[in-house]
Amino acid sequence: MSEIFLDNVPRELREKVLNITNANPSTLGIFEELYNYAKNNPENRKKSRSDILGSEVAEESIIFQLKDVSVLTPFRKKLNLVFSISPTTGRPTLSLSKDMAPQLTLTELGRSIKFATFLPFPEKTNVIYLFISYSGPGQDPSVREVLLLTLNKDATLLQLKNSGLLASGLDDFAHCVEYIRKQAILVGFRISDPFSAANAGPRPFYVEAHRGTKEGTLYFLPDHVIFGFKKPILMFSSQEIESITYSSITRLTFNVTLTTKDGEKFEFSMIDQNEYTLIDDYVKRKQVIDNSMSEENKAKTAHKDMNSAEQSSLLAEAAQQIEDEGNINDIPLESDDEEADNDFEADSNASDGSDTGSNSDDDNQDEEDEEDEGVEEDIEDEEDGGDLYNEEQHNAQLPNDGQDSWGGGVALGDQFNGGNVNDNQFGLHNSLDNAFGGSDFNPLAHDASLTVEKNVIDDEEDSGVEYD
Known part of the structure:
Protein backbone atom coordinates (compact mmCIF):
# COMPACT_ATOMS: atom_id res chain seq x y z
CA MET A 1 0.00 0.00 0.00
CA ASN A 41 -19.16 7.77 -5.13
CA PRO A 42 -20.07 11.47 -5.68
CA GLU A 43 -23.77 10.66 -5.17
CA ASN A 44 -23.07 10.17 -1.48
CA ARG A 45 -21.67 13.68 -1.19
CA LYS A 46 -24.60 15.14 -3.11
CA LYS A 47 -27.01 13.36 -0.84
CA SER A 48 -25.28 14.64 2.27
CA ARG A 49 -25.52 18.23 0.96
CA SER A 50 -29.25 17.76 0.42
CA ASP A 51 -29.60 16.57 3.98
CA ILE A 52 -27.85 19.69 5.23
CA LEU A 53 -30.14 22.00 3.23
CA GLY A 54 -33.18 20.08 4.30
CA SER A 55 -35.89 18.40 2.35
CA GLU A 56 -38.29 20.23 0.08
CA VAL A 57 -40.57 22.59 1.95
CA ALA A 58 -44.09 21.27 2.08
CA GLU A 59 -46.87 23.79 1.45
CA GLU A 60 -48.79 22.75 4.54
CA SER A 61 -45.74 23.23 6.80
CA ILE A 62 -45.24 26.92 5.93
CA ILE A 63 -45.85 29.35 8.79
CA PHE A 64 -44.92 32.55 6.98
CA GLN A 65 -43.47 33.35 3.55
CA LEU A 66 -42.18 36.41 1.69
CA LYS A 67 -41.69 35.83 -2.02
CA ASP A 68 -38.99 37.23 -4.30
CA VAL A 69 -36.76 38.67 -1.61
CA SER A 70 -33.40 40.04 -2.78
CA VAL A 71 -30.56 38.16 -1.05
CA LEU A 72 -27.21 40.00 -0.93
CA THR A 73 -25.25 37.67 1.38
CA PRO A 74 -24.10 34.85 1.40
CA PHE A 75 -25.08 34.77 -2.30
CA ARG A 76 -26.92 37.11 -4.64
CA LYS A 77 -30.26 35.71 -5.71
CA LYS A 78 -33.97 36.36 -5.55
CA LEU A 79 -35.46 33.73 -3.26
CA ASN A 80 -38.39 33.15 -0.94
CA LEU A 81 -37.95 33.73 2.77
CA VAL A 82 -39.82 30.90 4.51
CA PHE A 83 -40.60 30.12 8.16
CA SER A 84 -41.76 26.51 8.32
CA ILE A 85 -41.90 23.34 10.43
CA SER A 86 -39.27 20.71 9.65
CA PRO A 87 -40.90 17.41 8.62
CA THR A 88 -38.07 15.45 10.28
CA THR A 89 -37.61 17.25 13.60
CA GLY A 90 -40.96 18.99 13.95
CA ARG A 91 -39.15 22.22 14.90
CA PRO A 92 -39.35 25.63 13.23
CA THR A 93 -36.80 26.38 10.50
CA LEU A 94 -35.82 29.40 8.45
CA SER A 95 -35.01 28.71 4.83
CA LEU A 96 -34.29 30.53 1.59
CA SER A 97 -35.94 28.53 -1.15
CA LYS A 98 -36.69 28.60 -4.84
CA ASP A 99 -39.62 26.57 -6.13
CA MET A 100 -39.91 25.06 -2.64
CA ALA A 101 -36.32 23.69 -2.83
CA PRO A 102 -34.20 25.18 -0.01
CA GLN A 103 -30.92 26.94 -0.85
CA LEU A 104 -30.11 27.68 2.78
CA THR A 105 -31.73 26.28 5.92
CA LEU A 106 -31.29 27.30 9.57
CA THR A 107 -32.54 25.10 12.38
CA GLU A 108 -32.61 25.55 16.15
CA LEU A 109 -33.35 29.21 15.50
CA GLY A 110 -33.26 30.22 19.16
CA ARG A 111 -29.62 29.15 19.39
CA SER A 112 -28.27 29.54 15.85
CA ILE A 113 -29.50 33.11 15.25
CA LYS A 114 -27.40 35.44 17.39
CA PHE A 115 -28.77 38.79 16.27
CA ALA A 116 -31.35 40.09 13.78
CA THR A 117 -32.43 43.63 12.99
CA PHE A 118 -34.02 45.90 10.43
CA LEU A 119 -31.70 48.63 9.15
CA PRO A 120 -32.38 51.64 6.93
CA PHE A 121 -30.97 51.73 3.42
CA PRO A 122 -29.06 55.06 3.23
CA GLU A 123 -29.50 55.74 -0.49
CA LYS A 124 -33.08 54.49 -0.93
CA THR A 125 -35.95 55.34 1.37
CA ASN A 126 -38.20 52.71 -0.21
CA VAL A 127 -35.85 49.82 0.68
CA ILE A 128 -34.97 48.31 4.05
CA TYR A 129 -32.33 45.79 5.13
CA LEU A 130 -33.02 42.64 7.14
CA PHE A 131 -29.72 41.71 8.80
CA ILE A 132 -29.32 38.29 10.48
CA SER A 133 -26.15 37.05 12.21
CA TYR A 134 -26.09 33.29 12.80
CA SER A 135 -23.94 30.19 13.36
CA GLY A 136 -24.28 27.58 10.64
CA PRO A 137 -25.18 23.92 11.27
CA GLY A 138 -22.27 22.05 12.83
CA GLN A 139 -20.15 25.20 13.15
CA ASP A 140 -18.40 26.62 16.17
CA PRO A 141 -20.95 28.92 17.90
CA SER A 142 -18.31 31.68 18.05
CA VAL A 143 -18.08 31.72 14.25
CA ARG A 144 -20.66 34.12 12.85
CA GLU A 145 -22.16 34.15 9.39
CA VAL A 146 -24.31 36.92 7.93
CA LEU A 147 -27.59 36.66 6.07
CA LEU A 148 -28.46 39.99 4.43
CA LEU A 149 -31.76 40.63 2.65
CA THR A 150 -33.39 43.72 1.18
CA LEU A 151 -37.14 44.28 1.22
CA ASN A 152 -38.93 46.67 -1.09
CA LYS A 153 -41.44 48.43 1.14
CA ASP A 154 -44.20 48.89 -1.43
CA ALA A 155 -43.92 45.33 -2.81
CA THR A 156 -43.85 43.78 0.68
CA LEU A 157 -46.83 45.80 1.86
CA LEU A 158 -48.81 44.87 -1.25
CA GLN A 159 -47.91 41.18 -0.90
CA LEU A 160 -49.05 41.00 2.72
CA LYS A 161 -52.30 42.80 1.93
CA ASN A 162 -53.04 40.58 -1.08
CA SER A 163 -52.43 37.46 1.00
CA GLY A 164 -54.89 38.72 3.62
CA LEU A 165 -52.26 39.01 6.36
CA LEU A 166 -52.79 42.77 6.65
CA ALA A 167 -55.91 44.84 6.26
CA SER A 168 -56.28 46.43 2.84
CA GLY A 169 -56.58 49.91 4.30
CA LEU A 170 -53.11 49.91 5.88
CA ASP A 171 -50.51 51.88 3.93
CA ASP A 172 -47.69 52.28 6.48
CA PHE A 173 -44.76 49.89 6.16
CA ALA A 174 -44.39 49.92 9.92
CA HIS A 175 -47.31 47.45 10.01
CA CYS A 176 -45.27 45.03 7.85
CA VAL A 177 -42.29 45.30 10.19
CA GLU A 178 -44.51 44.64 13.19
CA TYR A 179 -46.10 41.57 11.55
CA ILE A 180 -42.75 40.05 10.50
CA ARG A 181 -41.34 40.56 13.99
CA LYS A 182 -44.28 38.69 15.51
CA GLN A 183 -43.79 35.78 13.11
CA ALA A 184 -40.10 35.60 14.07
CA ILE A 185 -41.04 35.38 17.75
CA LEU A 186 -43.34 32.44 16.94
CA VAL A 187 -40.45 30.45 15.42
CA GLY A 188 -37.99 31.21 18.20
CA PHE A 189 -35.96 34.39 17.54
CA ARG A 190 -36.39 38.15 17.69
CA ILE A 191 -35.86 40.88 15.12
CA SER A 192 -35.12 44.35 16.51
CA ASP A 193 -36.23 47.59 14.92
CA PRO A 194 -33.95 50.20 16.52
CA PHE A 195 -34.81 53.01 14.09
CA SER A 196 -38.53 52.87 14.85
CA ALA A 197 -40.01 56.20 15.89
CA ALA A 198 -41.81 54.43 18.74
CA ASN A 199 -38.55 53.59 20.54
CA ALA A 200 -37.66 55.61 23.61
CA GLY A 201 -34.17 56.56 24.67
CA PRO A 202 -31.12 57.64 22.62
CA ARG A 203 -31.62 57.34 18.90
CA PRO A 204 -29.36 55.03 16.89
CA PHE A 205 -27.64 56.55 13.87
CA TYR A 206 -25.37 55.72 10.97
CA VAL A 207 -22.55 57.52 9.17
CA GLU A 208 -20.79 57.10 5.86
CA ALA A 209 -17.21 55.87 6.27
CA HIS A 210 -14.36 54.03 4.59
CA ARG A 211 -12.52 50.95 5.77
CA GLY A 212 -9.36 50.92 3.70
CA THR A 213 -10.52 51.49 0.14
CA LYS A 214 -14.03 50.15 0.77
CA GLU A 215 -16.82 52.64 1.22
CA GLY A 216 -19.71 51.65 3.44
CA THR A 217 -22.10 52.56 6.22
CA LEU A 218 -21.22 52.44 9.91
CA TYR A 219 -24.28 51.75 12.09
CA PHE A 220 -24.22 52.64 15.79
CA LEU A 221 -27.03 50.57 17.35
CA PRO A 222 -28.02 50.37 21.02
CA ASP A 223 -25.93 47.24 21.62
CA HIS A 224 -24.01 46.66 18.38
CA VAL A 225 -21.81 48.34 15.81
CA ILE A 226 -22.11 47.17 12.19
CA PHE A 227 -20.12 48.17 9.11
CA GLY A 228 -21.34 47.05 5.71
CA PHE A 229 -22.26 45.96 3.34
CA LYS A 230 -19.31 44.98 1.21
CA LYS A 231 -17.56 41.82 2.31
CA PRO A 232 -16.26 41.31 4.88
CA ILE A 233 -19.17 42.68 6.91
CA LEU A 234 -18.14 43.67 10.43
CA MET A 235 -20.31 43.35 13.52
CA PHE A 236 -19.40 43.41 17.19
CA SER A 237 -21.15 44.18 20.43
CA SER A 238 -20.77 47.70 21.75
CA GLN A 239 -19.87 46.09 25.09
CA GLU A 240 -16.76 44.67 23.42
CA ILE A 241 -15.43 48.17 22.59
CA GLU A 242 -12.70 49.07 25.06
CA SER A 243 -11.42 52.33 23.60
CA ILE A 244 -11.82 54.80 20.78
CA THR A 245 -9.22 56.99 19.11
CA TYR A 246 -9.82 60.02 16.90
CA SER A 247 -7.10 60.77 14.36
CA SER A 248 -6.35 62.46 11.01
CA ILE A 249 -8.66 65.30 11.98
CA THR A 250 -9.14 67.88 9.22
CA ARG A 251 -11.57 70.72 8.65
CA LEU A 252 -14.00 68.34 6.88
CA THR A 253 -13.30 64.76 8.02
CA PHE A 254 -11.71 62.61 10.72
CA ASN A 255 -10.83 58.97 11.39
CA VAL A 256 -12.06 56.70 14.18
CA THR A 257 -10.28 53.60 15.49
CA LEU A 258 -12.31 51.24 17.68
CA THR A 259 -10.30 48.82 19.83
CA THR A 260 -12.04 45.77 21.28
CA LYS A 261 -11.24 44.05 24.56
CA ASP A 262 -9.49 41.32 22.57
CA GLY A 263 -7.04 43.91 21.22
CA GLU A 264 -8.49 44.02 17.68
CA LYS A 265 -8.45 47.45 16.03
CA PHE A 266 -10.91 48.63 13.42
CA GLU A 267 -10.16 51.95 11.74
CA PHE A 268 -12.84 53.86 9.84
CA SER A 269 -11.81 56.90 7.84
CA MET A 270 -13.24 59.90 5.97
CA ILE A 271 -16.10 60.47 8.43
CA ASP A 272 -17.84 63.83 8.11
CA GLN A 273 -16.97 66.31 10.87
CA ASN A 274 -20.69 66.90 11.47
CA GLU A 275 -20.98 63.34 12.84
CA TYR A 276 -18.39 63.82 15.58
CA THR A 277 -20.85 64.81 18.31
CA LEU A 278 -23.07 61.78 17.65
CA ILE A 279 -20.15 59.35 17.84
CA ASP A 280 -18.62 61.02 20.88
CA ASP A 281 -21.92 60.96 22.80
CA TYR A 282 -22.40 57.29 21.86
CA VAL A 283 -19.04 56.13 23.22
CA LYS A 284 -19.47 58.22 26.35
CA ARG A 285 -22.80 56.52 27.08
CA LYS A 286 -21.02 53.17 26.66
CA GLN A 287 -18.25 54.39 28.96
CA VAL A 288 -15.67 53.75 26.29
CA ILE A 289 -12.18 55.09 26.97
CA ASP A 290 -11.01 57.87 24.66
CA ASN A 291 -7.36 57.12 23.83
CA SER A 292 -6.87 60.08 21.54
CA MET A 293 -4.58 61.75 24.11
CA SER A 294 -2.77 58.60 25.27
CA GLU A 295 1.02 58.66 25.59
CA GLU A 296 1.37 56.56 22.44
CA ASN A 297 -0.74 58.94 20.36
CA LYS A 298 0.96 61.95 21.93
CA ALA A 299 4.27 60.53 20.78
CA LYS A 300 2.92 60.15 17.25
CA THR A 301 1.65 63.75 17.32
CA ALA A 302 4.96 65.00 18.68
CA HIS A 303 6.80 63.19 15.90
CA LYS A 304 4.56 64.85 13.30
CA ASP A 305 5.09 68.25 14.94
CA MET A 306 8.86 67.68 14.90
CA ASN A 307 8.76 66.95 11.19
CA SER A 308 6.68 70.08 10.60
CA ALA A 309 9.11 72.17 12.66
CA GLU A 310 12.05 70.76 10.72
CA GLN A 311 10.40 71.62 7.42
CA SER A 312 9.63 75.15 8.68
CA SER A 313 13.28 75.57 9.72
CA LEU A 314 14.50 74.52 6.27
CA LEU A 315 12.11 76.99 4.63
CA ALA A 316 13.28 79.80 6.90
CA GLU A 317 16.93 78.98 6.14
CA ALA A 318 16.25 79.09 2.40
CA ALA A 319 14.45 82.42 2.74
CA GLN A 320 17.37 83.90 4.71
CA GLN A 321 19.83 82.69 2.09
CA ILE A 322 17.89 84.47 -0.66
CA GLU A 323 17.75 87.63 1.44
CA ASP A 324 21.53 87.57 2.02
CA GLU A 325 22.26 87.09 -1.67
CA GLY A 326 20.15 90.11 -2.63
CA ASN A 327 17.05 90.74 -4.64
CA ILE A 328 16.12 87.91 -6.95
CA ASN A 329 15.69 90.43 -9.78
CA ASP A 330 19.40 91.27 -9.53
CA ILE A 331 20.50 87.72 -10.30
CA PRO A 332 21.98 87.60 -13.86
CA LEU A 333 20.04 85.24 -16.10
CA GLU A 334 22.46 85.08 -19.04
CA SER A 335 25.57 83.72 -17.33
CA ASP A 336 26.95 82.81 -13.93
CA ASP A 337 30.54 83.51 -15.03
CA GLU A 338 31.60 86.88 -13.55
CA GLU A 339 34.77 87.09 -15.64
CA ALA A 340 32.80 86.57 -18.82
CA ASP A 341 30.38 89.33 -17.79
CA ASN A 342 33.18 91.83 -17.11
CA ASP A 343 34.94 91.05 -20.36
CA PHE A 344 31.70 91.30 -22.29
CA GLU A 345 30.87 94.72 -20.83
CA ALA A 346 34.34 95.98 -21.63
CA ASP A 347 34.12 94.73 -25.19
CA SER A 348 30.62 96.09 -25.78
CA ASN A 349 32.02 99.51 -26.81
CA ALA A 350 33.54 97.99 -29.91
CA SER A 351 31.55 98.74 -33.08
CA ASP A 352 32.37 95.61 -35.04
CA GLY A 353 33.57 93.20 -32.40
CA SER A 354 37.28 93.91 -33.09
CA ASP A 355 40.01 93.44 -30.46
CA THR A 356 40.07 96.44 -28.09
CA GLY A 357 43.62 95.65 -27.16
CA SER A 358 44.99 97.09 -30.49
CA ASN A 359 47.79 99.70 -30.08
CA SER A 360 47.14 101.49 -33.41
CA ASP A 361 45.93 105.02 -32.52
CA ASP A 362 45.29 105.96 -36.15
CA ASP A 363 43.06 103.01 -36.81
CA ASN A 364 41.10 103.67 -33.65
CA GLN A 365 40.63 107.35 -34.52
CA ASP A 366 39.40 106.52 -38.03
CA GLU A 367 36.95 103.94 -36.69
CA GLU A 368 35.58 106.37 -34.07
CA ASP A 369 34.98 109.05 -36.75
CA GLU A 370 33.10 106.58 -38.92
CA GLU A 371 31.10 105.38 -35.93
CA ASP A 372 30.08 108.95 -34.97
CA GLU A 373 28.72 109.57 -38.46
CA GLY A 374 26.91 106.20 -38.50
CA VAL A 375 25.35 106.78 -35.10
CA GLU A 376 24.06 110.23 -36.02
CA GLU A 377 22.47 108.82 -39.19
CA ASP A 378 20.92 105.93 -37.29
CA ILE A 379 19.45 108.28 -34.67
CA GLU A 380 17.89 110.50 -37.31
CA ASP A 381 16.40 107.50 -39.14
CA GLU A 382 14.97 106.06 -35.94
CA GLU A 383 13.47 109.42 -34.88
CA ASP A 384 11.66 109.65 -38.24
CA GLY A 385 10.37 106.09 -38.45
CA GLY A 386 10.95 104.69 -34.99
CA ASP A 387 7.31 104.56 -33.96
CA LEU A 388 6.27 102.65 -37.06
CA TYR A 389 9.22 100.26 -36.70
CA ASN A 390 8.54 99.60 -33.04
CA GLU A 391 4.84 98.98 -33.53
CA GLU A 392 5.26 96.65 -36.52
CA GLN A 393 8.11 94.65 -35.01
CA HIS A 394 6.46 94.49 -31.60
CA ASN A 395 3.15 93.20 -33.03
CA ALA A 396 4.99 90.69 -35.19
CA GLN A 397 6.90 89.26 -32.24
CA LEU A 398 4.16 89.26 -29.57
CA PRO A 399 1.28 86.74 -30.08
CA ASN A 400 -2.08 86.99 -28.36
CA ASP A 401 -2.38 90.81 -28.43
CA GLY A 402 1.07 91.41 -27.01
CA GLN A 403 0.84 88.94 -24.09
CA ASP A 404 4.35 87.52 -24.15
CA SER A 405 5.98 84.93 -21.96
CA TRP A 406 7.29 87.61 -19.58
CA GLY A 407 3.81 88.28 -18.24
CA GLY A 408 1.36 90.34 -20.24
CA GLY A 409 3.88 92.49 -22.17
CA VAL A 410 5.95 93.66 -19.19
CA ALA A 411 9.19 95.23 -20.43
CA LEU A 412 12.55 93.70 -19.62
CA GLY A 413 13.53 96.86 -17.83
CA ASP A 414 10.53 96.50 -15.53
CA GLN A 415 11.53 92.93 -14.70
CA PHE A 416 15.09 93.79 -13.64
CA ASN A 417 15.41 97.49 -12.77
CA GLY A 418 11.91 98.79 -12.25
CA GLY A 419 11.87 100.48 -15.65
CA ASN A 420 15.33 102.20 -15.38
CA VAL A 421 17.47 100.97 -18.23
CA ASN A 422 21.20 101.68 -17.93
CA ASP A 423 23.60 102.46 -20.71
CA ASN A 424 25.32 99.13 -20.70
CA GLN A 425 22.04 97.36 -21.39
CA PHE A 426 21.35 99.57 -24.41
CA GLY A 427 24.89 99.14 -25.60
CA LEU A 428 24.47 95.40 -25.39
CA HIS A 429 21.48 95.52 -27.78
CA ASN A 430 23.28 97.71 -30.33
CA SER A 431 26.31 95.47 -30.19
CA LEU A 432 24.21 92.42 -30.90
CA ASP A 433 22.28 94.26 -33.59
CA ASN A 434 25.38 95.34 -35.47
CA ALA A 435 27.29 92.11 -35.00
CA PHE A 436 24.59 89.65 -35.99
CA GLY A 437 21.83 91.61 -37.71
CA GLY A 438 18.44 92.67 -36.40
CA SER A 439 16.81 89.30 -37.07
CA ASP A 440 19.61 86.97 -35.95
CA PHE A 441 19.06 87.10 -32.19
CA ASN A 442 16.15 85.44 -30.44
CA PRO A 443 12.66 87.01 -30.22
CA LEU A 444 12.89 87.44 -26.42
CA ALA A 445 15.91 89.80 -26.68
CA HIS A 446 14.28 91.58 -29.61
CA ASP A 447 10.98 92.10 -27.79
CA ALA A 448 12.65 93.31 -24.64
CA SER A 449 14.82 95.87 -26.42
CA LEU A 450 11.96 97.27 -28.51
CA THR A 451 9.98 98.09 -25.39
CA VAL A 452 12.65 100.46 -24.02
CA GLU A 453 14.42 101.57 -27.21
CA LYS A 454 12.61 104.84 -27.92
CA ASN A 455 12.84 106.17 -24.38
CA VAL A 456 16.58 105.66 -24.26
CA ILE A 457 17.28 107.33 -27.62
CA ASP A 458 16.13 110.67 -26.25
CA ASP A 459 18.70 110.40 -23.47
CA GLU A 460 21.60 109.48 -25.76
CA GLU A 461 22.19 112.98 -27.08
CA ASP A 462 22.96 114.42 -23.63
CA SER A 463 24.68 111.44 -22.11
CA GLY A 464 28.11 112.17 -23.50
CA VAL A 465 28.68 108.48 -24.13
CA GLU A 466 29.47 107.09 -27.50
CA TYR A 467 27.29 104.16 -28.45
CA ASP A 468 27.94 101.48 -30.95
Missing part, protein backbone atom coordinates in the same frame (compact mmCIF):
# COMPACT_ATOMS: atom_id res chain seq x y z
CA SER A 2 1.11 3.52 -0.77
CA GLU A 3 0.75 6.90 0.85
CA ILE A 4 0.29 8.68 -2.50
CA PHE A 5 -3.43 9.26 -1.85
CA LEU A 6 -2.50 11.40 1.14
CA ASP A 7 -1.08 14.03 -1.24
CA ASN A 8 -4.66 14.86 -2.23
CA VAL A 9 -5.79 15.28 1.38
CA PRO A 10 -5.68 18.65 3.20
CA ARG A 11 -2.45 19.16 5.13
CA GLU A 12 -3.97 19.14 8.61
CA LEU A 13 -5.96 15.98 7.89
CA ARG A 14 -2.90 14.34 6.34
CA GLU A 15 -0.86 14.98 9.49
CA LYS A 16 -3.57 13.41 11.65
CA VAL A 17 -3.70 10.33 9.43
CA LEU A 18 0.07 9.98 9.49
CA ASN A 19 0.13 10.18 13.29
CA ILE A 20 -2.27 7.24 13.41
CA THR A 21 -0.57 5.18 10.70
CA ASN A 22 2.88 5.70 12.24
CA ALA A 23 1.62 4.30 15.51
CA ASN A 24 -0.34 1.52 13.77
CA PRO A 25 0.84 0.91 10.17
CA SER A 26 -1.99 -1.50 9.43
CA THR A 27 -4.50 1.34 9.47
CA LEU A 28 -3.05 2.92 6.34
CA GLY A 29 -4.98 0.54 4.10
CA ILE A 30 -8.25 1.37 5.82
CA PHE A 31 -7.74 5.08 5.24
CA GLU A 32 -6.94 4.44 1.59
CA GLU A 33 -10.13 2.39 1.12
CA LEU A 34 -12.17 5.15 2.73
CA TYR A 35 -10.55 7.76 0.45
CA ASN A 36 -11.29 5.73 -2.70
CA TYR A 37 -14.88 5.11 -1.64
CA ALA A 38 -15.56 8.81 -1.12
CA LYS A 39 -13.80 9.70 -4.36
CA ASN A 40 -15.66 7.18 -6.54
